Amino acid sequence: MFIKNYIKNIFSAVKSLLVGMKRTLYYFTHHKEIITQQYPDNRDTLILPERFKGEVVMPHNENNEHRCTGCTACELACPNGSIKVITKFDISPDGKKKKAIDKLVYHLELCTMCNLCVEACPSDAIKMAQTFEHSVYDRNQLTKTLNNPGSKIMDGVE
Amino acid sequence: MYRETEILTRANQSTAHESEDSGDLVINVGPQHPATHGVLHLVITLNGETIKNVEPHLGYIHRSIEKMCESLTYRQFIYVTSRMDYLSAHINNQACALCVEKGLQVEVPQRAQVIRVLMAELTRIASHELWWGAMAMDLGAFTPFFHAFRERETINDIMEETCGARLTMNYMVPGGVMMDIHPHFQQRVKDFIQLYRKKIHEYDELVTGNIIFQNRMKGVGILSAEDAISYGCSGPVARGSGASCDTRKYYPYDAYNKVQFDEVLETGGDSFARYLVRVREMQQSINIIEQLIDNIPEGDFQAKTKAVLKLPKGEFYQRAETARGELGVYIISEGGTTPYRIKFRSPGFSNLSVLGHIARGCKIGDLIAMMGTLDLVIPDIDR
Numbered sequence: 001m002f003i004k005n006y007i008k009n010i011f012s013a014v015k016s017l018l019v020g021m022k023r024t025l026y027y028f029t030h031h032k033e034i035i036t037q038q039y040p041d042n043r044d045t046l047i048l049p050e051r052f053k054g055e056v057v058m059p060h061n062e063n064n065e066h067r068c069t070g071c072t073a074c075e076l077a078c079p080n081g082s083i084k085v086i087t088k089f090d091i092s093p094d095g096k097k098k099k100a101i102d103k104l105v106y107h108l109e110l111c112t113m114c115n116l117c118v119e120a121c122p123s124d125a126i127k128m129a130q131t132f133e134h135s136v137y138d139r140n141q142l143t144k145t146l147n148n149p150g151s152k153i154m155d156g157v158e
Numbered sequence: 159m160y161r162e163t164e165i166l167t168r169a170n171q172s173t174a175h176e177s178e179d180s181g182d183l184v185i186n187v188g189p190q191h192p193a194t195h196g197v198l199h200l201v202i203t204l205n206g207e208t209i210k211n212v213e214p215h216l217g218y219i220h221r222s223i224e225k226m227c228e229s230l231t232y233r234q235f236i237y238v239t240s241r242m243d244y245l246s247a248h249i250n251n252q253a254c255a256l257c258v259e260k261g262l263q264v265e266v267p268q269r270a271q272v273i274r275v276l277m278a279e280l281t282r283i284a285s286h287e288l289w290w291g292a293m294a295m296d297l298g299a300f301t302p303f304f305h306a307f308r309e310r311e312t313i314n315d316i317m318e319e320t321c322g323a324r325l326t327m328n329y330m331v332p333g334g335v336m337m338d339i340h341p342h343f344q345q346r347v348k349d350f351i352q353l354y355r356k357k358i359h360e361y362d363e364l365v366t367g368n369i370i371f372q373n374r375m376k377g378v379g380i381l382s383a384e385d386a387i388s389y390g391c392s393g394p395v396a397r398g399s400g401a402s403c404d405t406r407k408y409y410p411y412d413a414y415n416k417v418q419f420d421e422v423l424e425t426g427g428d429s430f431a432r433y434l435v436r437v438r439e440m441q442q443s444i445n446i447i448e449q450l451i452d453n454i455p456e457g458d459f460q461a462k463t464k465a466v467l468k469l470p471k472g473e474f475y476q477r478a479e480t481a482r483g484e485l486g487v488y489i490i491s492e493g494g495t496t497p498y499r500i501k502f503r504s505p506g507f508s509n510l511s512v513l514g515h516i517a518r519g520c521k522i523g524d525l526i527a528m529m530g531t532l533d534l535v536i537p538d539i540d541r
Contacts, residue, residue, distance in 0.1 A: 051319065116328075
């Protein structure tokens with residue numbers, strides 16, 4: 001009885017190993033089921049979903065105008081202090097003072113892509129971009145000014 | 159005091175040495191060791207090949223998340239909790255959001271509740287898939303890791319499409335979820351379920367039925383139900399010992415009281431039982447997703463909340479079942495915009511504490527296998 005069990009165990013053990021080996025061999029011969037992506041080579045065809053959170057950007061239209069009013073809602077919403085809004089006062093032609101942004105400084109190195117600033121923005125001035133290759137040699141390059149030089153606020157955005 | 163100094167001196171001395179009096183061998187595993195899945199430091203006292211004592215040393219990845227949360231508002235602190243147990247980031251966020259909602263007494267819309275449960279269960283599958291691959295790799299099998307990652311990748315793509323990130327999503331906010339689900343979400347999840355059903359038999363063929371795997375798992379690291387309870391274990395570690403502790407069943411939150419699922423229980427208490435619990439739990443998660451995916455109610459995905467959240471003065475506690483066990487979030491509020499104190503009861507910490515108990519008397523070769531079945535995520539233990 002003991003011998004019978006012993007031999008039975010050996011056969012079941014060998015069978016279990018062969019079943020696993022069969023699976024490995026199946027993938028060895030079925031190349032179409034391999035799903036590996038050749039990442040740096042497939043950059044041109046790589047499409048990231050539109051919601052992917054890569055970095056914060058401020059879209060400008062063709063007249064170099066943005067929608068940011070300088071309300072600092074994003075600065076207050078940010079948990080890490082990645083955003084700093086520097087405001088100035090524009091003097092409109094009729095002599096009134098109007099608050100506007102001078103610079104919207106964005107620290108990419110501090111940002112955790114939590115999307116809270118985009119959610120907080122009342123005028124949809126900032127959004128998340130799909131870029132993700134952020135490596136640079138000098139960390140100063142990661143501190144960015146989001147508004148283009150010479151840009152101004154779009155008409156009708158309050 | 160003497161004991162502590164002794165352990166520290168032992169830890170600081172060279173990798174292995176024999177103490178003069180007893181002939182015991184003290185070995186340091188980690189903090190930089192691939193089998194500890196993170197920066198965990200184990201000081202192992204050996205008698206020959208038999209383990210006499212295992213002393214885990216923590217603190218190598220302590221980021222003081224609890225203290226950080228005290229200076230963040232109730233909207234902001236949720237994102238940090240993704241970095242605790244990063245494999246079940248959604249469920250961590252969910253627990254925090256639920257706790258804040260409890261304080262605010264906000265009614266979460268039905269749609270948001272269902273989306274939350276769907277996301278949490280997808281996270282649970284992804285976490286168990288990764289554990290399954292890493293578990294097999296701990297025992298020397300490298301191929302299963304890639305098989306597990308193939309399915310996990312599909313979940314990550316779903317997350318990426320809807321939440322915008324693959325690992326630290328920050329998708330749950332107080333009052334609901336941050337964005338509505340992507341139009342393709344339902345179809346993608348159905349495709350995933352199909353793929354999963356087609357591939358799940360490979361898991362048993364490759365690992366579960368394998369004789370080497372079974373011999374290394376069965377009868378190793380036995381934990382009785384009483385010990386599991388007295389050490390405060392939760393999740394699959396406790397359920398592998400037959401201690402019923404599923405928070406989703408006992409304290410249902412969000413839409414869990416609307417779905418039918420079984421609490422997976424094994425009575426073996428050994429490494430193999432804990433393995434089986436996790437593999438069968440993936441099946442239960444698939445069942446939950448199948449019940450909900452066609453029945454996402456219409457409506458808002460977020461309740462209307464004030465721009466600045468203020469919790470009333472008092473204490474709030476909420477538990478949630480992460481992939482590793484019971485996560486507790488405890489908020490003390492003084493009535494301001496930031497919490498006075500936050501405490502997280504992380505499942506990994508209690509599950510790790512049992513390691514010394516189950517490893518005592520076993521051989522050193524089995525230690526890594528036992529540690530694998532505890533499913534440790536070190537940032538969750540240290541916080």
